[in-house]
Amino acid sequence: MTSERVASARPLAIDGVPIAHGRVPVVCVPLVASTRQRILDEVAAVMAKSPDVLEWRVDHFAGIVDGPAVVAVAHAIRDAARGTPLIVTRRSPREGGAATALDDTQAIALYEAICAARCADFIDYELGNGSANFARVRRAAHEHRVGLIGSFHDFATTPSVSVLVGKFAQAKREGADVAKVAVMPHDPHDVLTLLAATWQAHAALDMPLISMAMGPLGVVSRIAGALFGSSLTFAAGEQASAPGQMPVDDLRQALELLARATK
Numbered sequence: 685m686t687s688e689r690v691a692s693a694r695p696l697a698i699d700g701v702p703i704a705h706g707r708v709p710v711v712c713v714p715l716v717a718s719t720r721q722r723i724l725d726e727v728a729a730v731m732a733k734s735p736d737v738l739e740w741r742v743d744h745f746a747g748i749v750d751g752p753a754v755v756a757v758a759h760a761i762r763d764a765a766r767g768t769p770l771i772v773t774r775r776s777p778r779e780g781g782a783a784t785a786l787d788d789t790q791a792i793a794l795y796e797a798i799c800a801a802r803c804a805d806f807i808d809y810e811l812g813n814g815s816a817n818f819a820r821v822r823r824a825a826h827e828h829r830v831g832l833i834g835s836f837h838d839f840a841t842t843p844s845v846s847v848l849v850g851k852f853a854q855a856k857r858e859g860a861d862v863a864k865v866a867v868m869p870h871d872p873h874d875v876l877t878l879l880a881a882t883w884q885a886h887a888a889l890d891m892p893l894i895s896m897a898m899g900p901l902g903v904v905s906r907i908a909g910a911l912f913g914s915s916l917t918f919a920a921g922e923q924a925s926a927p928g929q930m931p932v933d934d935l936r937q938a939l940e941l942l943a944r945a946t947k
Contacts, residue, residue: 693910694892696737696769696862698805699829703736703769709910709939710736712771713921713932716744720757727764730921733932737916739771739808742794743781748774749790751797758803771833772798773808779837788813792820799824806831808864811854822859833894834860842867842874842897848881849888856889862915864894869901878905879912886913903930907938911946 695702696710704710713735717723723745730738740761747753762770774791775781786794798804809821811834818834825832834855842848848865855863863885869875875897882895892915897905906917906929917939919932930938 693886693913693915694890696806696831696892696915698769698831707736708915709917710915711932711935711939712737712739712916712918714739714741714918714929715761715921716741718744718746720747720753720760723757724760724764726921727761730932731765731768733921735768735919735921735932737769737771738765739773739918740804741773741775741781743773743775743784743786748784748786748794751794754794755797755801755803758798759801762803769805770803771806771808772804775808775837776810776813779810779812779835780839788817792817795821796824799828799830802828802830804830806833806862808833808835810834811836811851811858815858818858825861826859831861832859833862833864834858835864835866835894837866839868839898842869842877845877845881845884848878849884852881852885852889852893856891860891862892862894863889866896866898867902868899869897872901875902875905878902879909882909882914883912892916906930906935907942911942 693708695706695708713730715723715726717726742748777783795807822832836851851865852863867878878897886893893913894916895914909917918929919935920929
């Protein structure tokens with residue numbers, strides 16, 4: 685494996701400027717606390733580990749039904765993060781998110797408020813919400829120059845390569861800026877399926893991709909995903925947001941070892 689191929693994953697960018705000087709993969713650490721103060725405490729602890737990106741999983745926030753409160757907390761996170769890019773994600777329960785009182789229509793309105801307030805660099809919206817809903821969120825994101833991640837998560841199985849490539853392609857077709865796929869492997873072959881789909885999508889689509897196989901079997905995809913075209917990998921800060929996330933310090937060491945070995 686050559687260094688040229690290691691660097692082939694397309695970097696995430698904000699207004700055309702690559703994150704972390706174009707390094708791939710960038711390391712994203714989730715924020716999953718439930719109150720404003722606990723979230724800000726989590727930010728302080730996580731920032732000591734120098735993440736490239738933060739993701740606020742707003743579905744874990746106790747005040748998610750209060751749009752102005754969500755916007756205020758997002759602004760506070762950005763202030764505390766000192767320029768580190770922020771993804772805001774409302775993950776639905778059907779794709780592994782926390783149960784909330786927010787319905788799908790309210791979730792769209794929340795995303796619209798977040799985009800209008802420019803309190804996030806990216807938002808993550810699930811492809812499974814349907815084309816009409818996705819178009820509404822896309823309009824809000826692009827009107828306010830917020831990046832849109834079109835995502836698909838399967839917490840039970842790993843679909844076939846063709847299905848997963850189709851999910852990446854759907855994100856492109858629906859107008860997302862970044863395509864994300866996450867699956868649950870049950871054997872090593874499932875991990876190979878995810879990586880093969882990522883590589884095929886990377887060859888076919890001119891856009892950044894994010895992919896991972898979850899759980900212990902999928903850890904290798906979090907470390908080596910960039911070799912197959914994944915631009916971002918998730919690591920646990922104070923808490924994990926999905927099974928298989930490594931502590932951020934351990935992940936960075938693994939990424940550094942792999943980078944040296946593949947030069």
